Structure formats: structure tokens, C-alpha cells
Amino acid sequence: MSVTGSGSRTVVADRGPSSDADDRDDAEFASRLRLAVTRLHRRLRQQTGGGLTPSQASALASVAQLGSPTLGSLAARESVQPPSMTRIVVALEEMGYVTRVIDPADRRVARVTLSASGRRVLDHNRSLKNAFLNQQLLRLAPEERRSLRDLTVLLERLDALDEP
Secondary structure (H helix, E strand, O other): OOEEEEOOEEEEOOOEEEEHHHHHHHHHHHHHHHHHHHHHHHHHHOOOOOOOOHHHHHHHHHHHHHOOOEHHHHHHHHOOOHHHHHHHHHHHHHOOOEEEEEEOOEEEEEEEEEOHHHHHHHHHHHHHHHHHHHHHHHOOOHHHHHHHHHHHHHHHHHHHOOOO
16 A cells, blocks of 8 residues: 655545544544553453463463474563463463473474363363353344354455455
8 A cells, every 4th residue: 555645635546635633533532542452452352261371372272373382482472581471381381281392403492382171171262261251242233243244254354454
């Protein structure tokens, strides 16, 4: 998307002319959307079982998604410092949800793998989150749920905009 213009009018190639008021409305909309998504995400993160903290549950989900990541790649994925990730993985190991294995290609590297009980607790937590969200959706009118179906497609598209 290209932006050109001067003064109080800006032309955005994908949307046509916009005014300062439109830009303020867009900024306010972006802020409201960010806040709503953040709050919903926080509420969903609270829907966990298996004695996991939100950070542990997130790390467990990342291990499942990444396969058998190194501690460093897991820390990067979770946006935490390596010592913090080590503490999280140690706790997950103590609960029996993950194991650390030495990388056969490089014995200096440890990889984290999901255990069968880790898979079960992860599946259980996903079920809890889905049930919570489903109960919330059922509190909405049918036309609101249809709007959220459409919005979901747009959010997925928005998320994929920067993918190669």
C-alpha cells in the first residue's frame, strides 16, 4: 500500500482519499480492536487445567506446534529470555508434560518434546478454551454470531498479510 499526499489530505492507494478525521477514526478503531482482542485473549488464557500457568500453557502449545524445538528457539517463540524458558521447561518436565532430549546431530543442544500426558493436557486445555468461547458465542444473537463468522475470516486474512 502506498501513501502519498501533503497537507491535511492523504491518499492511500487501497482506500482512496482520506481526511485527518478518517485517520483519527482509523486509529481509534485500531486501538479498540487491539484492546478487545487482547482482553479476549487474556480471558481465553485463563481457561486452563492441569495446574499450568498461562506461560506454561503457552510454552506447551508452542512445543506441540514446533515439534521438538531447542530451548533457545522456544524462548524466542515465546518472547522470553532463555533463563525464564529454562524455568518453564523444568516445571513442565516435573509435571511430566515435556521431556528434554539431546539432539543427536549436536550433543550440546537439548530439544524439548511433548509427552503423551502433555498432549492430553494440551488437548484438554484447548477443549476448555473452545467450550468457554462457545458459551460466550451462544449468548449473542444469531446475526451477531454470523457477523463474528465473517470477522473471523477477516482476522485470519489480517494475520496472514505479512506471510511470505
